[in-house]
Amino acid sequence: MLRRSRKPVVLAANKVDDQRTEAEAASMWNLGLGQPWPVSAIHGRGTGDLLDAIVEVLPQTSAVAEEPVGGPRRVAIVGKPNVGKSSLLNRLVGAQRSVVSDISGTTVDPVDELVEVGGEVYRFIDTAGLRKRVKEASGHEYYASLRTATAIERAEVCVAVIDASEEVSEQDLRILSMVEDAGRALVIAFNKWDLTDEERRRYLDREIERDLVQFQWADHVNISALTGRNVVKLRAAIDTALEGWETRVSTGKLNAFLGRLVAAHPHPLRGGKQPRILFGTQAQAGPPTFVLFTTGDLDAGYVRFVERRLREDFGFRGTPVQVEVRPRAKRS
Structure with missing residues (x-):
């Protein structure tokens, strides 16, 4: 069946745990499937050479079509x-x-x-x-x-x-x-x-x-x-x-929303400092991903609050919303 398939065959002779049994693996030449590669699955012996042999016979381009763009x-x-x-x-x-x-x-x-x-x-x-x-x-x-x-x-x-x-x-x-x-x-x-x-x-x-x-x-x-x-x-x-x-929010609308949000609900003070959101942008849709540029790290609870308010104002029904925070680099 393997010969009729006309596909490359890599023959692995397993359970070759030491050099003494390598000679027994050589008897598999009689199968007519090419060089047997002695390996030990339990110890990992010879698996590197086996992988090299597999890579050697792989085609340069995949015969499996990629997922088509568009469609249902x-x-x-x-x-x-x-x-x-x-x-x-x-x-x-x-x-x-x-x-x-x-x-x-x-x-x-x-x-x-x-x-x-x-x-x-x-x-x-x-x-x-x-x-x-x-x-x-x-x-x-x-x-x-x-x-x-x-x-x-x-x-x-x-x-x-x-x-x-x-x-x-x-x-x-x-x-x-x-x-x-x-x-x-x-x-x-x-x-x-x-x-x-x-x-x-x-x-x-x-x-x-x-x-x-x-x-x-x-x-x-x-x-x-x-x-x-x-x-x-x-x-x-x-x-x-x-x-x-697939919903997208324009940068103008997003920053107007963030301005109102921060004015009404500023981030709590932490160690005498209050991180601020400088501006934000939607990096991508599918899923909606927002990047907030800030003066410092935001509490996880405040990030969840921003996500919840994003949903209330812009919908996003049925989709996760991802919010990434990028604090401004500290000056040396």
Whole structure:
């Protein structure tokens, strides 16, 4: 099969832990796949030479096309295992595109699908459920986690699916933080709404107030992928998040806002000194990133206050807002 593929083959002879077993590795010449490279995966022996051999046969240009610029908006469906991500994609597509099972971990590789929702075409990416942090995962879970992180990076907006019939977990919060840290727009979909009763919904409201307070900027949609309840409402939430994600504020408007803010709420005194915001600019959109040039370091609480007021004045619904502080260099 390797010969028929007509692809370069690098043959690694593993478990060669010392020079005595190198002679045994030479017997692999009989396979007809070229030079065997003796290595020891457990000790790292010979891996440098193996990597050099791999680099030697790599093509100068990748055969995989880069992500095209433009086209349908890219939406990643993320969440922990068995919350209904694949069911949601299948509901959107109207066909059995992803395998659905009660056994968690059914989806391993991200699945792309062009989907029309409310007359608009989106590229949806169904991802593997994340059980653990990437560095804590092992085996296929580790690589599934890496692929999911890559899918989040590729996306413009993420739909984070949470099981409404269960308590909001630490893993749910970790996934939301992954999306925020990646700077992607966010929509939170509470799935399995058909399995909740009035009591569970009251508890869920309390959990949202208590645990999701740092994600108040993201829209929530209560859905049922099984019955199709409110799935079509995802389009409005996705469009709102993308609009906020791409919002730009002119430098003039931004500095007029900062002037009013500082006049009404100056930074507290620290050690007899009061840092001031000299001026600011929006460095980029997607996500909105602002740079504040100041006379000194600003307290983290004051930076959060500025971010909150930016949201109140300019919107930014459904997107993280990043504020960077650049203190003026001290004169020597």
